[in-house]
Amino acid sequence: MTQSGLAQLVLVTGPSGAGRSTAINTLEDLGFEAIDNLPLRLVPRLLEGPGPDRPLALGIDARNRDFSASGLVTLIDDLAGRQGLDLSVLYLDCRSDVLLRRYSETRRRHPLAPAESTEAGVARELDLLAKVRERADTLLDTSDMNVHELRAEIERGFAPDQGGRLAVTVCSFSYKRGLPRSNDMVFDCRFLKNPYWEPALRPLDGRHPEVDAYIATDPRRAPFFDRVLDLVRLLLPAYAEEGKSHLSIAFGCTGGQHRSVALAQSLAKALAEDGQQVSIRHRELEGRTKDET
Structure with a gap:
């Protein structure tokens, strides 16, 4: 029951x-x-x-x-x-x-x-x-x-x-491998500065502080992320009231290694600090290849 x-x-x-x-x-x-x-x-x-x-x-x-x-x-x-x-x-x-x-x-x-x-x-x-x-x-x-x-x-x-809590999954992915079909909200971050073109950052991924810091130098990064976070915070209570048990949020970039990973990490961290039940998944890193980002 x-x-x-x-x-x-x-x-x-x-x-x-x-x-x-x-x-x-x-x-x-x-x-x-x-x-x-x-x-x-x-x-x-x-x-x-x-x-x-x-x-x-x-x-x-x-x-x-x-x-x-x-x-x-x-x-x-x-x-x-x-x-x-x-x-x-x-x-x-x-x-x-x-x-x-x-x-x-x-x-x-x-x-x-x-x-x-x-x-x-x-x-x-x-x-x-x-x-x-x-x-x-x-x-x-x-x-x-x-x-x-x-x-x-x-x-x-x-x-x-x-106990009726809404579970949130935050995912990163590569547009080259296609859009995830099972996500409720998808954000495209290909407009941000791409760490791939920096030789020292290319072998790293978006979980590395240097990669995240590089993306943060793009003046569009902070306002974009802040608006996404505000939107998600607005919608989560509404979805919970509707009885939804799980919400999937995805960030996509060209190769799913740098920008989308960094944004997904930041959102998952912010939601966890809000007390939300959050899990994170990096689709391309789980089966990592040498694809460009």
Whole structure:
């Protein structure tokens, strides 16, 4: 049960290979009663009678015996209007190229294309789940996450002991590798002075004091950061009041090594000093390459 007395239900879905099993196992470790691959027709019957004593997590995807996207959308809409139930839809998203790589590594056949190519199965499932994705309350793109990072994201968003607090993740990324799809707010800092063009700073990253000091010499840095911080401080209470459990904020630059990292570090530090529950993630540094910044 949630603090409001409502029965808590998390529906976990997304394309095969995106990490649904990891998410279900993590929620079970957090105290949820977890059930995977429950037929859709049995979900309403499961919720009949008194509410469960602990939060419930249900794993549903295209491998369910009676699965249909329209059926799942209808179920979500029906449950969203049910009194006494706090419903959250967790959708684990993933790029098609990463799904293909994961299937190649496991050498498994795709459940929607047992006699066809994996590419056909992945494309078919992503198209099938498009309407379900639109119903997501929490959208996590696992393309660049390992198992441990995914577990950490689930824990931040759904740990029962959070007491309703809004968890904030601040991320840095490279525009050369594409915009993160699972972030709520994205700020482009490519207009700032680029430490890459300073030979002594090039091998360092935005966590280094010298890099941060160099970026701070740009007269636009301070007013830009101050306005971002003011905006975030304005919005956090509103998101918390709305019942949002997790907010992702991202800074992007050319290569995700210097400017975006420095700004992400500064914002995370400021929010932590405000007493916010903050985690930080540097996408490009986690799998660091020699790409230019």
